Amino acid sequence: MSQVKEKDVDQVVIKFTGDSGDGMQLVGNQLTALSALSGNDVNSLPDYPSEIRAPAGTVAGISGFQIALGSKKIHTAGDYPDVLVAMNPAAVKHSYHFVAKGGMIITDSDTYTEKALEKAGFTSDPREDGTLAGYDVKAIPFTTLTREALKDVDMPAKDKDRSKNFFVLGVLCWLFNKNPDEVINFIHTKFGKLPVVMQANDAAFKAGFNYGETTVMFQSRYKLNAASIEPGLYRNITGNEAAALGIAAASKKSGLPIVFGSYPITPSTEIFQEGSKLKNFDVITMQMEDEIAGICAAIGGSLSGKLGVTNTSGPGLALKGEALGMAVMMEIPLVVIDVQRGGPSTGLPTKTEQSDLLQAMYGRNGDSPLPILAASTPDDCFDATFEACSIALKYMTPVVLLTDGYIGQGSCPWKVPKESELPDIPVKFIDDPDYDYKPYRRDSKTLAREWAIPGAKNLQHRIGSLEKDALTGAVSHVPQNHQVMTDTRMAKVANIEVPDCEINGADSGDLLVISWGGTFGAVKGAVDRVMAEGKSVSSINLRWINPMPKNLGKAISRFKKVLIPELNTGQLATLIRSRYLVDVETLSKVKGDPFREYEVVDKIKEVLGE
Amino acid sequence: MASTRAAMANRGVPRDEVAIVSGIGCSSRFPYYMETYGFHTIHGRAAAIASGLKVGNPALDVWVISGDGDSTAIGGNHFIHAVRRNINLNYVLINNKIYGLTKGQYSPTSELGQLTKTTPYGVVDYPMQPLKVAMGLGGTFIARSADKDIKLSEEILTRGANHNGFSLCEIYSNCVIFNEGATDHLSGKDKAEYSVVCRHGEKLIFGKDKQLCIVQDGIRLKAAKVSDVSESDIVVHDERNAELAYLLSAMNNADGQPVAFGVLYCDPDKKSYDDMVYEQVNDVKAKKSGESLDDLLSSGNTWTVSSTICTSTGCKTM
Ligand SMILES: Cc1ncc(C[n+]2csc(CCOP(=O)(O)OP(=O)(O)O)c2C)c(N)n1
Numbered sequence: 001m002s003q004v005k006e007k008d009v010d011q012v013v014i015k016f017t018g019d020s021g022d023g024m025q026l027v028g029n030q031l032t033a034l035s036a037l038s039g040n041d042v043n044s045l046p047d048y049p050s051e052i053r054a055p056a057g058t059v060a061g062i063s064g065f066q067i068a069l070g071s072k073k074i075h076t077a078g079d080y081p082d083v084l085v086a087m088n089p090a091a092v093k094h095s096y097h098f099v100a101k102g103g104m105i106i107t108d109s110d111t112y113t114e115k116a117l118e119k120a121g122f123t124s125d126p127r128e129d130g131t132l133a134g135y136d137v138k139a140i141p142f143t144t145l146t147r148e149a150l151k152d153v154d155m156p157a158k159d160k161d162r163s164k165n166f167f168v169l170g171v172l173c174w175l176f177n178k179n180p181d182e183v184i185n186f187i188h189t190k191f192g193k194l195p196v197v198m199q200a201n202d203a204a205f206k207a208g209f210n211y212g213e214t215t216v217m218f219q220s221r222y223k224l225n226a227a228s229i230e231p232g233l234y235r236n237i238t239g240n241e242a243a244a245l246g247i248a249a250a251s252k253k254s255g256l257p258i259v260f261g262s263y264p265i266t267p268s269t270e271i272f273q274e275g276s277k278l279k280n281f282d283v284i285t286m287q288m289e290d291e292i293a294g295i296c297a298a299i300g301g302s303l304s305g306k307l308g309v310t311n312t313s314g315p316g317l318a319l320k321g322e323a324l325g326m327a328v329m330m331e332i333p334l335v336v337i338d339v340q341r342g343g344p345s346t347g348l349p350t351k352t353e354q355s356d357l358l359q360a361m362y363g364r365n366g367d368s369p370l371p372i373l374a375a376s377t378p379d380d381c382f383d384a385t386f387e388a389c390s391i392a393l394k395y396m397t398p399v400v401l402l403t404d405g406y407i408g409q410g411s412c413p414w415k416v417p418k419e420s421e422l423p424d425i426p427v428k429f430i431d432d433p434d435y436d437y438k439p440y441r442r443d444s445k446t447l448a449r450e451w452a453i454p455g456a457k458n459l460q461h462r463i464g465s466l467e468k469d470a471l472t473g474a475v476s477h478v479p480q481n482h483q484v485m486t487d488t489r490m491a492k493v494a495n496i497e498v499p500d501c502e503i504n505g506a507d508s509g510d511l512l513v514i515s516w517g518g519t520f521g522a523v524k525g526a527v528d529r530v531m532a533e534g535k536s537v538s539s540i541n542l543r544w545i546n547p548m549p550k551n552l553g554k555a556i557s558r559f560k561k562v563l564i565p566e567l568n569t570g571q572l573a574t575l576i577r578s579r580y581l582v583d584v585e586t587l588s589k590v591k592g593d594p595f596r597e598y599e600v601v602d603k604i605k606e607v608l609g610e
Numbered sequence: 611m612a613s614t615r616a617a618m619a620n621r622g623v624p625r626d627e628v629a630i631v632s633g634i635g636c637s638s639r640f641p642y643y644m645e646t647y648g649f650h651t652i653h654g655r656a657a658a659i660a661s662g663l664k665v666g667n668p669a670l671d672v673w674v675i676s677g678d679g680d681s682t683a684i685g686g687n688h689f690i691h692a693v694r695r696n697i698n699l700n701y702v703l704i705n706n707k708i709y710g711l712t713k714g715q716y717s718p719t720s721e722l723g724q725l726t727k728t729t730p731y732g733v734v735d736y737p738m739q740p741l742k743v744a745m746g747l748g749g750t751f752i753a754r755s756a757d758k759d760i761k762l763s764e765e766i767l768t769r770g771a772n773h774n775g776f777s778l779c780e781i782y783s784n785c786v787i788f789n790e791g792a793t794d795h796l797s798g799k800d801k802a803e804y805s806v807v808c809r810h811g812e813k814l815i816f817g818k819d820k821q822l823c824i825v826q827d828g829i830r831l832k833a834a835k836v837s838d839v840s841e842s843d844i845v846v847h848d849e850r851n852a853e854l855a856y857l858l859s860a861m862n863n864a865d866g867q868p869v870a871f872g873v874l875y876c877d878p879d880k881k882s883y884d885d886m887v888y889e890q891v892n893d894v895k896a897k898k899s900g901e902s903l904d905d906l907l908s909s910g911n912t913w914t915v916s917s918t919i920c921t922s923t924g925c926k927t928m
Binding site: 036292 | 624625627650652660669687887903904906
């Protein structure tokens with residue numbers, strides 16, 4: 001106990017695996033919060049079983065939670081876990097092969113019964129038969145120790161076992177040098193109303209912490225310094241929650257209530273669920289009969305002078321295509337948030353992918369341009385949603401915001417903005433009854449048309465989905481008019497002012513890696529890593545897909561090679577190639593799983609010819 | 611159109627508080643002929659768009675003008691759910707039993723056996739009766755007229771517009787080009803033989819010489835000669851009676867019955883969707899009146915990171 005060394009590390013990846021009832025998500029979230037509190041940067045990736053409710057003790061029923069803690073900025077939940085906490089043999093089976101060489105596997109030795117091993121698909125004990133050779137296995141009788149710690153607590157034995165996760169948390173808290181008081185506070189607030197449960201969890205946690213302190217099980221403790229994180233108030237947030245809050249914030253800052261029409265579809269449903277709680281923030285939700293009705297209700301909302309919003313995923317976006325084209329034609333503000341999932345068709349509903357990019361760009365009849373932006377992290381979904389709403393209102397256009405299952409359902413710490421820090425979103429309605437209103441008269445700079453809404457005195461007009469006269473909006477089939485309107489719609493979107501892209505690293509060199517949306521984290525992490533090795537590699541994250549930042553072409557031209565890793569077969573690469581006439585190398589992955597940093601690192605080295 | 615215009619005028623709602631939403635089809639050109647706010651949208655989706663418009667601004671008088679194809683084929687689902695929600699729209703379904711704009715294909719309301727461009731040997735799918743469907747969905751205002759009967763049309767449209775909830779007015783119309791005469795018997799000089807006008811509290815009597823009537827036959831309705839029945843057997847129309855309205859909505863010439871015109875059903879008591887949406891919004895606002903955007907953004911488990919200074923010897927949080 002006295003000989004424990006402190007091991008300085010700048011990043012550790014921990015994975016928790018257990019049955020649904022083992023409370024692994026809670027432990028994971030607690031350790032995340034604790035680490036954030038102690039100044040580490042953190043990133044987590046929950047990993048639920050893909051099949052519904054597989055039986056306990058089987059590999060299919062294992063739920064996981066991976067977190068990375070860093071003393072520097074980290075961008076993904078990490079590649080290989082350094083530490084695996086596996087609550088039973090099935091949990092070991094599920095994840096041991098991901099663990100970094102020489103990594104630690106902590107497991108509950110009480111669970112290694114013959115039956116459990118068999119259920120997990122082991123023919124012999126993996127701790128003894130060489131399966132886990134090369135790993136630092138810590139088999140700890142969590143169940144026995146927890147029962148022992150709770151012997152004075154008045155509670156049925158079965159319930160006592162449920163405090164096991166707090167025992168585990170205690171051990172980890174010791175192992176990672178975290179302040180136990182924070183957890184104790186948490187236990188007291190969370191379980192304050194259930195004194196016995198509180199007492200049990202408290203005792204289990206303390207016993208776990210003491211176990212770390214008093215046994216010789218661990219030769220060293222990890223020490224992670226605080227990362228330089230921007231000071232402020234933080235909370236953990238998923239991308240979908242963040243998007244819903246972004247909608248509410250945009251409503252407040254524009255003064256426009258939201259008409260949010262939707263139809264449930266995985267993995268975007270939570271945006272609508274969260275939005276539905278926000279009626280007091282003027283988010284009016286309408287669950288419609290299908291995706292088409294969802295977007296149509298949102299369009300109707302916009303026609304009434306509110307901001308129409310709809311959310312969806314792949315096949316839902318396909319259904320919304322026709323109405324989206326109408327919104328392009330009518331030139332009304334509208335925000336469509338597409339949380340991408342594996343495709344085509346209904347594809348892989350619960351798995352992440354980035355393959356709706358070309359659908360968003362071109363998946364409508366006619367030349368039907370609209371702005372497209374992509375959120376890069378869970379917390380960025382707030383900013384991106386807010387920005388999408390501002391652009392829709394500023395330019396009188398439908399906007400597609402692309403997120404994906406990985407960032408939509410994944411979470412990360414979010415620096416909570418203050419309302420006062422958010423920019424106002426100006427909205428101008430024409431309401432002067434004597435004004436000579438022409439529905440398609442435009443602002444000379446933004447090309448946004450003037451907006452008058454039903455109810456405004458004396459400004460009645462008619463607009464629709466048929467091509468319209470460039471000024472009056474009356475139906476027009478005049479050939480030259482269609483040319484002018486098509487050109488104008490293209491120009492309006494092409495000239496949207498978007499921020500220049502920032503280059504991570506030198507602004508010229510051997511290789512530029514471009515990320516977009518959810519690939520941001522893995523690309524940034526990978527490029528930082530190879531830069532640290534002295535390689536001439538930089539990266540850009542593309543938030544704006546249409547239009548692209550003005551400086552992108554020039555930036556690209558300063559590098560010998562360009563690499564685009566995407567969770568599709570090369571959709572952004574197709575756009576970049578055709579737009580900038582450069583050869584682009586691609587790294588494509590469609591396994592329903594985000595990139596790991598090492599995958600990008602390996603590809604970078606391959607492209608560099610190493 | 612004249613009758614809709616008149617109905618709008620009867621309402622006394624200023625033109626700038628009226629919005630007309632239409633789908634695609636001949637009938638859907640309608641907004642262009644009106645001096646109101648108008649939205650000519652896409653095929654079949656008018657009900658959904660109008661629903662968003664009404665919820666966006668419940669103070670507006672929102673009309674939907676739609677064809678039979680628009681409402682019952684491509685837009686069938688939206689039509690069904692708009693009725694079910696009882697959203698306060700004035701829904702005018704102009705039924706010419708054919709696809710006019712695309713030049714003469716049959717629609718879901720075309721009669722069995724009808725010859726059209728896509729059924730040169732006759733329609734073999736059974737027609738849908740929109741009013742019967744709407745009754746089945748718990749519709750709260752169900753009425754029917756024919757385009758040529760301007761007076762009755764104006765009357766039902768006015769009442770429908772004044773109804774707080776979804777009002778469905780089916781207007782039989784003649785498609786001169788592609789379905790000439792399909793509804794003539796219902797609007798021409800013999801119409802009295804083929805249709806019965808339902809008026810609340812009045813006996814259901816029809817025929818040129820008022821020689822025919824509707825009587826109850828078990829749980830069904832049937833046409834009879836007035837001279838063959840006792841006066842008390844003649845059904846008296848009660849527009850609050852949903853069962854009766856259902857039977858009336860289903861009557862059709864093919865079964866030897868007259869088509870029912872007028873207001874078949876009216877239930878002014880069922881709350882409208884838009885009213886309920888705002889009741890709920892106001893409820894939530896009252897309950898959470900203190901919650902600011904900052905409260906919302908900073909809800910849940912939060913923590914504070916103080917400033918951290920990193921030097922060569924490590925980092926320090928202050
Ligand atoms: C998505 C889509 N499919 C098909 C069409 C072609 N289309 C336009 S109008 C119409 C039928 C209209 O029939 P109805 O609603 O009865 O109106 P009418 O023209 O008879 O008044 C069709 C099929 C379309 N505009 N959009």
